[in-house]
Amino acid sequence: GESVGLHLPTLSVQEGDNSIINCAYSNSASDYFIWYKQESGKGPQFIIDIRSNMDKRQGQRVTVLLNKTVKHLSLQIAATQPGDSAVYFCADWGGGTSYGKLTFGQGTILTVHP
Amino acid sequence: DGGITQSPKYLFRKEGQNVTLSCEQNLNHDAMYWYRQDPGQGLRLIYYSQIVNDFQKGDIAEGYSVSREKKESFPLTVTSAQKNPTAFYLCASSLGLRKEQYFGPGTRLTVT
Numbered sequence: 001g002e003s004v005g006l007h008l009p010t011l012s013v014q015e016g017d018n019s020i021i022n023c024a025y026s027n028s029a030s031d032y033f034i035w036y037k038q039e040s041g042k043g044p045q046f047i048i049d050i051r052s053n054m055d056k057r058q059g060q061r062v063t064v065l066l067n068k069t070v071k072h073l074s075l076q077i078a079a080t081q082p083g084d085s086a087v088y089f090c091a092d093w094g095g096g097t098s099y100g101k102l103t104f105g106q107g108t109i110l111t112v113h114p
Numbered sequence: 115d116g117g118i119t120q121s122p123k124y125l126f127r128k129e130g131q132n133v134t135l136s137c138e139q140n141l142n143h144d145a146m147y148w149y150r151q152d153p154g155q156g157l158r159l160i161y162y163s164q165i166v167n168d169f170q171k172g173d174i175a176e177g178y179s180v181s182r183e184k185k186e187s188f189p190l191t192v193t194s195a196q197k198n199p200t201a202f203y204l205c206a207s208s209l210g211l212r213k214e215q216y217f218g219p220g221t222r223l224t225v226t
Contacts, residue, residue, distance in 0.1 A: 009154075034214075041220070046215070091156075091157075101159055102159065102215065104149075104158070
């Protein structure tokens with residue numbers, strides 16, 4: 001079936017570095033994408049979203065890039081801090097019969113070393 | 115404080131017993147959702163409800179049941195028919211479908 005997936009399951013960076021987390025999706029009908037952060041034992045928290053009519057969106061220290069041609073999106077975190085250590089998920093709202101369902105990828109573990 | 119509460123945080127049950135997980139929100143959201151998360155996995159949708167007295171199956175509804183009698187509440191029952199019930203269960207709500215989902219703290223269910 002169609003799914004949202006991640007290229008890298010783990011990412012380790014030094015404090016102050018920029019982090020890039022990647023995600024590939026396969027549902028060509030997906031038109032709305034979201035990045036979530038999940039700390040251990042907690043529910044996911046919304047980070048940033050992007051719709052398919054955009055290719056870039058910026059938030060506070062985060063940027064999401066969307067490449068519809070290759071069905072790829074990425075989350076860039078500037079000046080990564082130890083508090084950014086968590087699991088990051090991309091998710092997509094599909095179209096058609098999946099309109100009301102948010103599909104999550106496997107997740108990437110980000111570890112930030114002081 | 116506005117938010118979503120799930121109780122209890124940890125739940126232990128014997129195999130063959132049904133168990134109901136609580137989810138309450140005071141955000142005045144119409145839509146509510148239940149997800150299951152297994153170790154090293156993303157979230158998978160069990161059931162969702164767009165409005166009171168209405169709900170739809172998600173991707174892994176077998177062995178689960180829900181009700182939506184009140185806007186604030188969306189309890190999930192894990193029945194004995196669920197083959198692998200041990201997991202982390204997350205409830206979420208949103209103003210409507212395709213709106214930002216807010217997640218509760220989760221309930222970790224262990225069935226032995």
